Amino acid sequence: MSKINVNQEIKKIENILKQLIQSNDPTLEIASHHLLSSGGKRVRPLFVILSSHIGQDKGNIAAYDVAAALELIHMATLVHDDVIDYSDKRRGNPTIEKKWDKPTAILTGNFLLAKAVEHLSNIKDYRIHQVLSSAILEVCRGELFQFQDQFRTKQSITNYLRRINRKTALLIQLATQVGAMTSNADEKTIQKMKMIGHNxxxxxxxxxxxLDFTSTEKKLGKP
Structure with a gap:
C-alpha cells in the first residue's frame, strides 16, 4: 500500500462534501452546512480511501465518490437521530431541529440521503450499489430496534451487540468493504477488509x- 497523506485526503473529502450540499433551496443548504461545519472526524470516508489502496486500481475516482456518499448517508442518520432522541446539541452546537425546527431537520436528513444516492449514480459497479442499499435498510432497522428498546432496563449482550453493529459498525464495515471494491481487489481481500471494518x-x-459512563461532557464534547 502506498503512503497516504491523511490530512490531505480529509481536505479533499471536505471540499467534495461542500460542493455536494449546494442546493437551490437556501434553507437546506445552510442547514446541511451547519452540520458539516460542526466538525467530525470523517472516519468513514477516510476508511474508504485507505481501503481503496488495497487492490490493483489504487485510489481511483470511484473511491472518492463512495467516500463522499457514505459520509452524506452518515450525516443524514445523525440529523434523524437527533430528531428521534430530542437532542438539543450535536458536537457542542445546536442541532438542526433546535436551530430551525423538526420539519426542517427531517427534510435536511432526507436531502442529504438523496444527495448521496444521486452522487452514487457515478458508480458503475453494481455490487457497490447492492451493498450500500442493503446497508441503508439495516441502518433503518437498527434505528427502529434502538428506539423500541430504549426503555428496556434488562438488556442481553446479544441485543446490545446487534444494536451497536447496526448503529456504528455497519457503516465502518461498509467503508472498508466498498473501498476495497473500488480498488478492484479480489473477493477474499474484500471480505477480509469487511471484517476489519466490522471489528x-x-x-x-x-x-x-x-466513556459515556466514565468520562465528562466537557471531555467528550457531547451530553
Missing part, C-alpha cells in the same frame, strides 16, 4: 459507550 466499528462503539 473496528464494534470496538469504537463499545469504547464510546464506556
Amino acid at each position: 473496528i466499528g464494534m470496538s469504537f462503539q463499545i469504547v464510546d459507550d464506556v
Whole structure:
C-alpha cells in the first residue's frame, strides 16, 4: 500500500462534501452546512480511501465518490437521530431541529440521503450499489430496534451487540468493504477488509459507550 497523506485526503473529502450540499433551496443548504461545519472526524470516508489502496486500481475516482456518499448517508442518520432522541446539541452546537425546527431537520436528513444516492449514480459497479442499499435498510432497522428498546432496563449482550453493529459498525464495515471494491481487489481481500471494518466499528462503539459512563461532557464534547 502506498503512503497516504491523511490530512490531505480529509481536505479533499471536505471540499467534495461542500460542493455536494449546494442546493437551490437556501434553507437546506445552510442547514446541511451547519452540520458539516460542526466538525467530525470523517472516519468513514477516510476508511474508504485507505481501503481503496488495497487492490490493483489504487485510489481511483470511484473511491472518492463512495467516500463522499457514505459520509452524506452518515450525516443524514445523525440529523434523524437527533430528531428521534430530542437532542438539543450535536458536537457542542445546536442541532438542526433546535436551530430551525423538526420539519426542517427531517427534510435536511432526507436531502442529504438523496444527495448521496444521486452522487452514487457515478458508480458503475453494481455490487457497490447492492451493498450500500442493503446497508441503508439495516441502518433503518437498527434505528427502529434502538428506539423500541430504549426503555428496556434488562438488556442481553446479544441485543446490545446487534444494536451497536447496526448503529456504528455497519457503516465502518461498509467503508472498508466498498473501498476495497473500488480498488478492484479480489473477493477474499474484500471480505477480509469487511471484517476489519466490522471489528473496528464494534470496538469504537463499545469504547464510546464506556466513556459515556466514565468520562465528562466537557471531555467528550457531547451530553
